[in-house]
Amino acid sequence: MYNNNIYVVVDSTGLLSHTCVLGERAVVYGDNGVEEFEPLDEFNKMRVPWELVYVIFCNLVVADLSFEDFTQEFYDGYDGDDRSVGKDGWWTYKDVSGGFNLSEDNRGRREREVQRYRDAGHI
Numbered sequence: 001m002y003n004n005n006i007y008v009v010v011d012s013t014g015l016l017s018h019t020c021v022l023g024e025r026a027v028v029y030g031d032n033g034v035e036e037f038e039p040l041d042e043f044n045k046m047r048v049p050w051e052l053v054y055v056i057f058c059n060l061v062v063a064d065l066s067f068e069d070f071t072q073e074f075y076d077g078y079d080g081d082d083r084s085v086g087k088d089g090w091w092t093y094k095d096v097s098g099g100f101n102l103s104e105d106n107r108g109r110r111e112r113e114v115q116r117y118r119d120a121g122h123i
Contacts, residue, residue, distance in 0.1 A: 005024050005025035005027070005039065006022070006023070006024045006057060006060055006061060007022075007023050007024070008020050008021070008022055008023075008053055008057065009021040009023070013047075014047070014050075017047075018049060018050050018123060019047045019048060019049055019050060020047070020048060020050060020053055021045050021046070021047055021048075022045065022046055022047075022048045022053055022056060022057065023043050023044060023045035023046075023089075024043065024044050024045075024060065024067050025039050025040070025042075025043055026039075026040040026042040026043060026044050026089070027039050027040060028040065042089055043089050044067050044089050044091060045089055045090055045091065046067075046070070046071055046090065046091040046092065046093045047093060048070075048093050049093075050123040051114045051117070051123055052096075056070050056096075067091070068091075069096075070093060070094055070096060071091040071092060071093060071094050072091070072092040072093070072094045
């Protein structure tokens with residue numbers, strides 16, 4: 001099943017900082033008497049470097065990882081409340097680029113490909 005609740009936005013801040021906004025529609029699972037997931041009129045979002053957004057997007061859609069797997073435990077503005085809700089839906093991205101299980105050869109291939117896109121001006 002394809003998850004159409006995930007989106008990517010490049011805004012003016014992202015153009016300057018080479019980042020984009022990766023977001024998802026917030027849902028509740030089995031909370032408050034709900035037996036299945038129920039979409040909310042709220043969104044979780046975080047600012048992510050361009051070169052990592054595709055990997056995170058794929059992991060959210062295919063690998064069954066959650067949005068929180070890619071965020072810091074304490075988001076910007078954390079006030080001690082439940083971690084499940086970031087301030088105004090904003091979360092702080094946790095760098096996991098060093099944590100991917102890539103061989104040295106594949107890590108080099110990835111870096112060369114990212115550099116090729118940078119040289120071409122795509123990122």
